[in-house]
Amino acid sequence: MISQKAKYALRALVALARAETDSEALIIADIAERNNIPRKFLEQILLDLKRHGILESRRGKHGGYALLRPADKITFGEVLRIVDGPIAPLPCLSKIAYRRCEDCRAEASCEVRRVFARVAEATRGVLDKTTVADAIDDAQWSAGALRKKAQRA
Amino acid sequence: MISQKAKYALRALVALARAETDSEALIIADIAERNNIPRKFLEQILLDLKRHGILESRRGKHGGYALLRPADKITFGEVLRIVDGPIAPLPCLSKIAYRRCEDCRAEASCEVRRVFARVAEATRGVLDKTTVADAIDDAQWSAGALRKKAQRA
DNA sequence: ATTAAACACTACTAGTTCTATAGACTTATT
């Protein structure tokens, strides 16, 4: 399960990506209210995303948040790693924070690790390839439209 | 990240599956010691797996634990659901414990949900198809042996 | 019948993480 925080972060990014189209900046209070996110909690999240190079902000009147990069350059995986930490199912499989499983006798021959290496690969295959822009596109498509994407790709 | 408990459970099952070949029962203390698992903690875990139809046990002298089903009928997914609860990355995507995301305005059009539905599918694709027997086989194979499995399948 | 070996069950706990909330501060606009 991803955290509530990650869910909020991703919802906020989707909202900001939609606003991007009209090149308007959004203020925290609006994002929070429109997406059922506790305002003060969202403040921390957006600030964190800013510090990690996902968002930019302006203070004062007419301030607000906007994407720093285009929505098709922000992957779910990147956001998740910032907000929730490693995606890997085991510490010994993490790219960003490798840690040996202290109680594991021999990592190289660990059966559990081998299976979860495949899990990690599968989830990264989705998360590191799916961008915020993709998520918005998906939502606009009806069932039949999936064919069209396949054709384009 | 899966819990430490799940890691212990899977390691214990691998040990039991290996013992199965020689049709011997293993006692908790041995499994614990040989796999670096706290003994009393493991007791709880194995008991839970027994209650869920994965293991059988005998009490008293010459007692111990054994797999109730053959190792190729026990999937990682099943074990994980018993020990850690739902595998799904969002409550609204869980098969065994569906729960609406309370703060979500419209589930059907939720962009985050759509992306994680693909993640869920990918991880289930591995976890529900990989058995304890597979895990042991994998570990015995050298690199080239992967080809052989593909041929068999 | 006793004893020892093993599983069965319940309760508890220290530490950590999650999900916020609160409040003071800084910056920009009007």
Added chain:
DNA sequence: AATAAGTCTATAGAACTAGTAGTGTTTAAT
């Protein structure tokens, strides 16, 4: 100067994690 917005730090309750402890029950060997 007043107001609207983001920035930063601290705190706190609830839930979860990873155990530990202790007692009870069953089985087999003597």
